[in-house]
Amino acid sequence: MRWTTKKRALVALSCACALAVTGAAIAYFTSSGSGTGTATVGSSSAVTLHATISSSLYPGSSSPVSFTVDNPSSGVQRVGTVSLSSISVDSGHSTCSTTISGGNPDFTMAAVPVNQVINPGNGQSVAATGTLTMNETGTNQDACQGATLTLHLTNN
Numbered sequence: 001m002r003w004t005t006k007k008r009a010l011v012a013l014s015c016a017c018a019l020a021v022t023g024a025a026i027a028y029f030t031s032s033g034s035g036t037g038t039a040t041v042g043s044s045s046a047v048t049l050h051a052t053i054s055s056s057l058y059p060g061s062s063s064p065v066s067f068t069v070d071n072p073s074s075g076v077q078r079v080g081t082v083s084l085s086s087i088s089v090d091s092g093h094s095t096c097s098t099t100i101s102g103g104n105p106d107f108t109m110a111a112v113p114v115n116q117v118i119n120p121g122n123g124q125s126v127a128a129t130g131t132l133t134m135n136e137t138g139t140n141q142d143a144c145q146g147a148t149l150t151l152h153l154t155n156n
Contacts, residue, residue: 045073045077046072047071047073049153050067052066057132059141062133062134065109067114067130068123068124070122075120076120078116078117079118081111081112081114081155082111083111083154084100084151086098087107089147093148105135106135106137106144109132109133110131116128
């Protein structure tokens, strides 16, 4: 009987040791704390607007204008409204009048609400289109015949 009692005592001691080791392995303290982290927010880059005029203009006529956008930024950027800020002509037609405002403008293009998010990259299509009009001003517009117009556009 003695051997059985020793065996039981040894098993009981082994179990107690195993529980003690297990208890120590999963013991921990709870605590509260705080910390900080940093991040960098990118900056916007100026987009480049491109216009394509579908057909030749004549006094009193209009042509559709489509747009593409180059977005050099790493993130998406929004194009709000595209507006015509001015028109210039090639050097061979420097006397062509390109007035776009006032009571009797030579050319007009209403502001084009785009309101589109543009992904990074070049040549991003814009769904909205505009209309460029060469107005009939009642004056001689021969100086503009054959001129290459450059539209200067802004986005806000």
